[in-house]
Amino acid sequence: MDKRYAFIGNDAVGDVVRERLDAAGWTRTDDVASAAMVVTYCTSQTALEDAYFDENGIVQAASPHTVLVDLSASTPSFARELNAVAIVSDLASIEAPLVVADPMQPDALSDRDNLMCLVGGEEDDVEAARPVLDALVGTVQETGGPGSAQLARAAYTLQTSAQIMSAIEADALYRAVQRSSAAFGATFGRAGATTPEAEQVLAAVNAGRFDGAYTVEMLMSELSAALMAADDVDLILPQAEACLHLLELLAV
Structure with a gap:
């Protein structure tokens, strides 16, 4: 061979x-x-x-x-x-x-x-x-x-990006409430994770760890591919579009 x-x-x-x-x-x-x-x-x-x-x-x-x-x-x-x-x-x-x-x-x-x-x-x-x-x-x-693996990849990407977005937004809410309630001595802990992916994201955010080998560019490419797959069949995915826009801002 x-x-x-x-x-x-x-x-x-x-x-x-x-x-x-x-x-x-x-x-x-x-x-x-x-x-x-x-x-x-x-x-x-x-x-x-x-x-x-x-x-x-x-x-x-x-x-x-x-x-x-x-x-x-x-x-x-x-x-x-x-x-x-x-x-x-x-x-x-x-x-x-x-x-x-x-x-x-x-x-x-x-x-x-x-x-x-x-x-x-x-x-x-x-x-x-x-x-x-x-x-x-x-x-x-x-x-x-042919085509089946890319369709499965797009579905996986959409679900993963949704979990990442929801975990970060939940964490942002907890942080905002903690800041506004600090004068009253309130403590709220941290946002709870409902999926392993969310837990991984929250752990990284709380540790301030943003230098892993998997990059924003890679996630953007996967999400862009999923959106192009949807566009090929005239499907609009508002949540995925919003996530890609936020990632573009983060990359900048």
Whole structure:
């Protein structure tokens, strides 16, 4: 089995990919044409489209039978389009959007058990990509055919972002009441967490810990992908739009 691979995209995720695959006996190459497996992770749809479909992009550069494994959060329509182009080009395409179980963990990306991939694609192609996925993440969850993993990722993102927003707003309320009631000697503790995700967020906020490996840019890319997926079917998601706007302000 040819175990040469290339990585294109985000440096932080690239470091993790290179460390895990090198340890699993794969050999890095910067030449896409010589790679048996090409792994990508981009934090914008534009960058992802350029990486694959540019004049000198992966689809043009890859040799026949190369397996393309995309870890990015994108849309079901993009995943299906890439799969169709890959078939015509004699390539294999796998969508395997990365999921970080505890985004507040300082070493969120380096802890293999904190990472999961939702995997969609043709059955034979998924099987070909399985050794790479098993080396990268603790859990691989197959979802079905092309587009299915990105749809599942979008649903996961919407629920996670809602939990993060609600936890932060609840914490803000507690803090505001504590400040306004300080003169009366009232104590209210802290906001209670109703989900593990909320607990992780509140613990990080109360510790003042905002320098983890999982970044605002990554969450924004996942939420943007979910909103684009909704837009593709003419669906408006007000809560997600508000969350993305707040994240944009936070990034600024």
